[in-house]
Amino acid sequence: MLSDFVQTSDWKTEKHVPLIECADTVKANEAFNVTVSVGKEEPHPNTTGHFIAWIALHYVPEGSKMSIELARCEFSAHGASAAGPDAGPAYTCSNVTVGVKLAKSGKLYATEYCNIHGLWSSEKAITVE
Numbered sequence: 001m002l003s004d005f006v007q008t009s010d011w012k013t014e015k016h017v018p019l020i021e022c023a024d025t026v027k028a029n030e031a032f033n034v035t036v037s038v039g040k041e042e043p044h045p046n047t048t049g050h051f052i053a054w055i056a057l058h059y060v061p062e063g064s065k066m067s068i069e070l071a072r073c074e075f076s077a078h079g080a081s082a083a084g085p086d087a088g089p090a091y092t093c094s095n096v097t098v099g100v101k102l103a104k105s106g107k108l109y110a111t112e113y114c115n116i117h118g119l120w121s122s123e124k125a126i127t128v129e
Contacts, residue, residue, distance in 0.1 A: 006111070006119045015042035016117055018055060018110035020124040022100075028128050029101050034070075036110045037095035044094055044114070048085035051078040052094040053113045061106040070108075071098040102128050 009017050015038070022034040038044050038052050046052060054074045058067040073096040081088035094112070105128045111121045 002119075006121045007117070008121055012041045015039045015044045016112070016114050016120040018112045018120060018122050020057075020108050020110050020122060022108070022124070022126070024125075025127040025129060026102060028103050031099050031101050033097050034100050034108060035095060035097045036112075038112050038120075039094055046075075046078060046091055046094060048078050048080045048088075050116050051075065051114070053115055055094065055096055055110060055112045057096075057098055058109040058111070059100075059102065059106055060109065061102075061104045064106070067109065070100055071096065102126065104128055 019037050019040050023032055026032045034057060036055050036057055044052060052075055054072060056072045057070045059070050060067045075092040075094060077090040077092045079086040079088045079091050106126060108124045108126055111119060113119055
């Protein structure tokens, strides 16, 4: 199973764990922001040779066995250029903010892919009132 290869840990000590930041409780069907970042406490290098390729955010409503993909963001600028690796004028940072509306409590799941260290995941329960 693919889940056997997904890594998890504490985001404060591991630079690859996606951190989900949003309110713990939100109002039903009212927009709120969810930010997912990689490397908040322990910075990830994001160089030509070592970078976060993408972050995805999923939601699983209570009682459901199916996830809903809320967002997927691909990061394309890692310092590559004709002048060589890490010589480019632009780098993307590994964070994304998404506006979301939920009708039911459940869990948010963030996954990210590092080109060297593979898949990483985290989750956060969210209560909808």
